[in-house]
Amino acid sequence: MQRSRILGPIGIVWLGLTLGVIAYATRLGLFLAPVDALQGNVFRIIFYHVPHSMLSLLFPYVNLVASLFYLFWRQRDPLKSLTADAVAIASAEVTVVYASICLWTGMLWGRVEWGLWWTWDARLTSMLLLWLLYVSYLMLRKLSSTGQTQTLAAVLSVFAAIDVPIVYMSIKWWRTQHPAPIFFSGDPDAKMDPSMLPAFLWNVLGWAMWGIFLLCFRYALERRRQKREQDAALQAIEASLEMAQ
Amino acid sequence: MSYFGHVFCHLRKDLQLEWRSRDSINGMLFFSLLVVVVFSLAFDPTAAMSRQIAGGILWVALLFASITALNQAWTREQRNRVLDAQRMSPSPPSALFLGKALANMLFVALVEVVLAPLFIVFYNLHALGQGWLFLVVMPLGTWALVCNGTFFAALGLRTRNRELLLPLILFPISIPALLGMMQATTAILTGEFEPGLWIRLLVAYNVAFTTVCLLLFETVLSAE
């Protein structure tokens, strides 16, 4: 238990730093960055929207790597494989949270900008499919019987990770062949006005730190649950041994 | 026995078992017919419009029909602890998977062969593009659905709500393939754009996912 004595305070310090960075970044985004010539104040949505969409593309890979480690360690070192599984589910949930925020803020932005809640443009559709993939992962974890959950989920995660680039390309081609109004013209972070860059970068940092915090917190929760299950299983075995005597 | 000998053995077993009861095939056929009729009532297409939407409707009908078949693809392995026997047999697990997937492929292909004339009749279809490409698109699309479907049906073997789980995990993964099949079919029917891109997508999808399914089936079979 010595580890948790160090990790607890580190966690609190990290959380404090994260909240500080997010507060600073939000302030920059809302007040200090100059008003966009074309869009007025509403463009400030991107300071929250784009960091979330970038990060929601990162956590699936964490999930993939964790799932691969789980499958690798499953037979060789079962205790290590449990830690990999905890990382896998934590990163999947964080992916869904970030993707949900990306979709929702994107819809709000579209509503103001274009008057449309939704349009099947390439980026929105790809993000929706990413969200669907990881929600289906979470459903599998929920519905499968214990003992198998982790392995099956790890397998599905490999499928999902292979699917992500295929989805991205196919939706892009679909929209190239059948053009529709593009919701988000170009790449906001590629053509961003340099004066907006500080606000944007601080937001990316802040939300990345928050994402890491959530990941670690959820991981710790999952480890706790795993230990609880192991204790319960041990109790049951001991009880049955006593009865046998 | 060689690997393909094992595959053929499994394939023959599934075909024979299905032939005796013919549950799956009859169910699938009738279900697809019903879906086609319901969609016709929903959309009431004129000749011009029918070519635009027939591709999508065809694949949706086949998707739902194959779900009904896939849901009980593994049930006969569950009775009498057959699955345990399969695990202990010297045949490689991927051969079991491949045999079953091929059997399912044949069943769905049979449904397609019956369904295609119906489609042509109901929608007064007449391909404006290169009609022979259908012989390429149909098998590729069907394999994409059946391969992943058989695999995920095995994933859901011991879950509660097994029948609910299969579409939940199959549909998101299959969306690129569905897009490819539907676009390719529409391209062939309307002749308005080239299906080549979508056919290549289907091939890439099939290669990628068949490989993954074969490699990971053993993990799923022994997921205790």
Added chain:
Amino acid sequence: MFGSSMEAHHLLYVYLSVWLIQGGYCAWIAWQWLRSGKDSRSSIPLDSETGRDS
């Protein structure tokens, strides 16, 4: 602050909803954490007896 236009409202909704969603998820984890700490020593029924066919 930014005027009471639709744009200002939407901007506010965005920022609020992000905080709500992120905060809500974090709060859920914290709640589960506290719950798991409480009954870590009590006996928990195992579900190893779910009906199995094979």
